[in-house]
Amino acid sequence: MIKTEYASVNNWLIDSPSGSIIHVITGEKKRLGEYQLKMLEVLFENRGVILSREELTALVWEGRVIGNNSLPNAIHALRIALEDNGKQQRIIKTIPKKGYLLEAEYCRYFEENVQEDRENDQENEHERSEETMTAEKTAADRFQENDHSTVPPSAEASLSIACAEPEHCFPVPTSVTSDTRSVVWRKRFVLLVLVFICVACWWYFSIPRANQLRVVEVENGVYSNIQLHEVWQTREMQQRTGTLRNTLRNTFNNLNQQLRISSSRMQVYYSATDLTLNYTLYITNSCNQRQLSMAIRQWRSEPQQLNTLVLRETRRIINEMATCPAP
Incomplete structure (x- = not known):
């Protein structure tokens, strides 16, 4: 059984791949900026520890040139997202002349049993496969029984099967041309879209821009x-x-x-x-x-x-x- 851990602050899960935080009770989702999410991850990793402005700037922006208000604005945005009061500062506290502190009591991990869910899905899929194979075998046996009955030769040459007992018959499509054409055109359309996206990406990244920083x-x-x-x-x-x-x-x-x-x-x-x-x-x-x-x-x-x-x-x-x- 594989357990996946998710970090949370004040019941808000940190979902790094989607760049957002998700409430564990209501399921509400809030998008965060790149550096706001990075700052939340850094504060969580150092929960209960005071980080100075210089340390936060170095860990989050990694030497990039930023304005004087970039750090306070990011802290303010995190407080709003985490439902923290800027005056009381229950979760993210400003320590005068020292830096910022994320209170450890609001931080916790949530675990998810990934392997158990996958095994249950595999068992259900296996059961469905067995049921499908049994049904197909039964239909084939019935078809073979009907095939040995007195059926006119002309009926054998036709594209549909006529049975003396209708409940033992299953229909055979007389034409699949329209469906086949639809699938082919659908595949061609998807391929054309992919080619267009590849060409657009190549143009965007390869053509130099005059005003590029x-x-x-x-x-x-x-x-x-x-x-x-x-x-x-x-x-x-x-x-x-x-x-x-x-x-x-x-x-x-x-x-x-x-x-x-x-x-x-x-x-x-x-x-x-x-x-x-x-x-x-x-x-x-x-x-x-x-x-x-x-x-x-x-x-x-x-x-x-x-x-x-x-x-x-x-x-x-x-x-x-x-x-x-x-x-």
């Missing part, structure tokens, strides 16, 4: 403790990000030395328009991780102020990180 690592190997990633959608944005890289070169050199001294590493994701620079960094060491996102206006007009701002804020994050104990 791209994330490209640049300056690979130039800095020992810094990884730079440009995010651009058009050639014009790519040219602006290249200009920004040259503008901040001295700042990156200074930060790389400080990161090397503190045994830390930094990943930077940035995209730029004529007016706004979106700049996000992740700094990690062996025991901690910090994130900073900035939207800098008029970044092209004052290069010196831009360097000062990036250097100051990054050093602040490095200095705020906890020092890891020696192994």
Whole structure:
């Protein structure tokens, strides 16, 4: 017997394949977003444990660039889906200056005996097969008995069987041409639809799009403790990000030395328009991780102020990180 376990929070089953949660009593189904469902799974796996904002961001979004409100919005949506009060916070609690906590008392597993149901289905199917075979055998025996009776030769050549005893007869179809044609055309239609879907998928994934968002690592190997990633959608944005890289070169050199001294590493994701620079960094060491996102206006007009701002804020994050104990 195989037992399948389903995780549930406040009587809501987590159904990952369908991207939804299902109420165990009413059967109500609620669709969740990709990252909302991923966050619920992460909170369930760490139920009863406080997870910081940085830990949740790393486990759910896995290094992707997100806005400052992405995490609070996802928590708010989960509370509504799980019928949790945002003020009382019975299920998902906000721990000030620490993070979030999923109460373990609302979490449980449900088991389903899959193998037993399959064995019952197989037994029922076997019984039905035996009944069908018995009925067919009985009909065949009756047909053979009638075949030895005095039937005119002309009747043997016909497509239908005439019997002296109607209750011993079973009809033979005189024509199956229309049914056969219907099945053939149905199969052809399904095959045509499948071919169309395959061609559409090939076109969608193979034809390049002019405005497709791209994330490209640049300056690979130039800095020992810094990884730079440009995010651009058009050639014009790519040219602006290249200009920004040259503008901040001295700042990156200074930060790389400080990161090397503190045994830390930094990943930077940035995209730029004529007016706004979106700049996000992740700094990690062996025991901690910090994130900073900035939207800098008029970044092209004052290069010196831009360097000062990036250097100051990054050093602040490095200095705020906890020092890891020696192994």
